Amino acid sequence: xENFTNEIIDTTQLxxxxxxxxxxxxxxxxxxxxxxxxxxxxxxxxGLGLLLYFNRGLVVFLVDISVIYSVLLITAVLLSRIxxxxxxxxxxxxxxxxxxxxxxxxxxxxxxxxxxxxxLHEGFVSRFFGLAKIEVFTAGGSSSDIQIPGIEMKQAENIxxxxxxxxxxKL
Amino acid sequence: xxxxxxxxxxxxxxxxxxxxxxxxQQWGRALWPVALVYVFKIDELNKGYLYIGIAFFLxxxxxxxxxxxxxxxxxxxxxxxxxxxxxxxxxxxxTIIQLNKIQQVNINQSLLQRVIGVYxxxxxxxxxxxxxxxxxxxxxxxxxxxxxxLMENEQVDSYTESSEVESDEVDAEARPFMSISFLSLLKxxxxxxxxxxxxxxxxxxxxxxxxxxxxxxxxxxxxxxxxAYLDKSRIIQSVAIITFLILSSILIINLVRVVFRYFDYKxxxxxxxxLLSFGLLSTKSTIIKPEKVQIVTVTRNFFxxxxxxxxxxxxxxxxxxxxxxxxxxxxxxxxxxxxxxILKLLFLKAPEKGMMLKPNFRKLVFSIFLSIILPLTGFxxxxxxxxxxxxxxxxxxxxxxxxxGIIVYFGFRNNRLYVNDDFIIKQSxxxxxxxxxxxxxxxxxxxxxxxxxxxxADIGSITIHTAGGNISFxxxxxxxxxxxxxxxxxxxxxSNSNWx
Numbered sequence: 001x002e003n004f005t006n007e008i009i010d011t012t013q014l015x016x017x018x019x020x021x022x023x024x025x026x027x028x029x030x031x032x033x034x035x036x037x038x039x040x041x042x043x044x045x046x047g048l049g050l051l052l053y054f055n056r057g058l059v060v061f062l063v064d065i066s067v068i069y070s071v072l073l074i075t076a077v078l079l080s081r082i083x084x085x086x087x088x089x090x091x092x093x094x095x096x097x098x099x100x101x102x103x104x105x106x107x108x109x110x111x112x113x114x115x116x117x118x119x120l121h122e123g124f125v126s127r128f129f130g131l132a133k134i135e136v137f138t139a140g141g142s143s144s145d146i147q148i149p150g151i152e153m154k155q156a157e158n159i160x161x162x163x164x165x166x167x168x169x170k171l
Numbered sequence: 172x173x174x175x176x177x178x179x180x181x182x183x184x185x186x187x188x189x190x191x192x193x194x195x196q197q198w199g200r201a202l203w204p205v206a207l208v209y210v211f212k213i214d215e216l217n218k219g220y221l222y223i224g225i226a227f228f229l230x231x232x233x234x235x236x237x238x239x240x241x242x243x244x245x246x247x248x249x250x251x252x253x254x255x256x257x258x259x260x261x262x263x264x265x266t267i268i269q270l271n272k273i274q275q276v277n278i279n280q281s282l283l284q285r286v287i288g289v290y291x292x293x294x295x296x297x298x299x300x301x302x303x304x305x306x307x308x309x310x311x312x313x314x315x316x317x318x319x320x321l322m323e324n325e326q327v328d329s330y331t332e333s334s335e336v337e338s339d340e341v342d343a344e345a346r347p348f349m350s351i352s353f354l355s356l357l358k359x360x361x362x363x364x365x366x367x368x369x370x371x372x373x374x375x376x377x378x379x380x381x382x383x384x385x386x387x388x389x390x391x392x393x394x395x396x397x398x399a400y401l402d403k404s405r406i407i408q409s410v411a412i413i414t415f416l417i418l419s420s421i422l423i424i425n426l427v428r429v430v431f432r433y434f435d436y437k438x439x440x441x442x443x444x445x446l447l448s449f450g451l452l453s454t455k456s457t458i459i460k461p462e463k464v465q466i467v468t469v470t471r472n473f474f475x476x477x478x479x480x481x482x483x484x485x486x487x488x489x490x491x492x493x494x495x496x497x498x499x500x501x502x503x504x505x506x507x508x509x510x511x512x513i514l515k516l517l518f519l520k521a522p523e524k525g526m527m528l529k530p531n532f533r534k535l536v537f538s539i540f541l542s543i544i545l546p547l548t549g550f551x552x553x554x555x556x557x558x559x560x561x562x563x564x565x566x567x568x569x570x571x572x573x574x575x576g577i578i579v580y581f582g583f584r585n586n587r588l589y590v591n592d593d594f595i596i597k598q599s600x601x602x603x604x605x606x607x608x609x610x611x612x613x614x615x616x617x618x619x620x621x622x623x624x625x626x627x628a629d630i631g632s633i634t635i636h637t638a639g640g641n642i643s644f645x646x647x648x649x650x651x652x653x654x655x656x657x658x659x660x661x662x663x664x665x666s667n668s669n670w671x
Contacts, residue, residue, distance in 0.1 A: 015661075016653070017656060017660060018653050106618055106620040107620075111664045116297060116303070117266065121264045140636035141641075143641060144616035164251055164267065
């Protein structure tokens, strides 16, 4: 009790979350995104093809359909590129930060002592590139959970270990 | 014999059957339109192909179910005190739950599980609704053993809880320190929920009108004649009467609803918890534990301010399955001093509004755009290009603009975020003004957000996540917001505040 002090906190001297250097996602994750988009659009195209094949009346709209299809494809790729570039994560001593967003820049911060549990997710395509997604869950519901994709499996395992260690210690 | 669960193990092998049925259900649900098509064409189809198709489908599901079973393993990691579940065939997920975070382990049995003699074990941590981990097929013996291992760390807690319950029973008949009088309930009934009441009435009148019209047309009345009659004779009088009727029925409905629901509202204090009981026909009672309270909303409109009453809504974080999660508890119609009294019990001190953050004027511009300019453009475009008849109703436009304009303006003016050392208070609302109160210690996570064209204007938004819901404040001074975020993070990370 004698050692107890209660100094005024100088809020300007606190560590700033907005100045943290974010780590970017693994470059291979961009390939994963592209492949996923490719598969999606491939299935989409097959569906369209079948539709045209069985419904010959629609063939007159062939040009319109292909224009819309390519516009959708290009926008999707562009947007995912921006999203990929903007995504970043950082692990500080006491909290984890994740940045994302296309038009808005969102930064979510979860202190380790609020983490409830952690999950590692390996998608089918990601696994070929040795990448995993880390999911961090809090008690605040789905809007306050974060999912960091594009992390190398080994690093993801380490991060999981780090998170679990931090949760356990309770400061 | 004691299982140690250290080695990754699969579910009971009979679980394949369960997987098969659940997969069949899932796929069946996804593919039923296809199935429907075939049912209608059943005569045109070659029966042989159909049977081959069905057999193929079932075999595929069987393989998928078997692979699911093979890939689902769970184990206890003793070194790190973790419970780990691996699942997924192509997309693999590994869920890691720390033992001391586990709040509940439930063992259930559905009908199908009963038939094949297995149990389901669900692991639940605090907060979110969903089950964090679920093992679908496990023998009763293993389930009990695993539950015991998972709950080992909990024993201390559960012991203290049970002792609490005992003492609860001792003075179950605690003396209420506050009760809401009939008069207050009348006041609440008269002043609240106009919009809800209006909605009810509109729905009611619309159905009655529609039905009576059908009825009348059956008897060959001339629709137009009735309309003309309504139009010409005493139109002003009837409008006045209808308005009066609507208003008075809103009031009466509200009154009856409030009185029935909250009659004889009593609040008692018991071992630091609040005990509420209310209701005319059936008495409901609830317990509020102050440490579990996440968000308290104080609501008041202009009339209620004049009558010195306000409404409290309390959101708790719950971990039990039996209680409603994130349940909202309402305390209607207490006066100012009583509400301060209750808030003091919940927060240990009366919340005060600290530093004020205002939204940027762009928020006002944006809401005007969204709720006035956009609908009007739609209206005029529709009237011009599609249905010129609509132009007859153009006199509604100024009324709409003024009415919505006032609401938007007051909504903007009341939109504030107050911050001091112990409380964050978000004020919002045009007519019913809400004050959402949270303590910084109850924060789970914080999201800050900024649109790229707002960078130079230095404005941005913040969402504060708690176990009882989110609070967000848009387009405020971003530097200040960031400063507060840093402060709150510092406070959360340097203390082990008990958020539930």
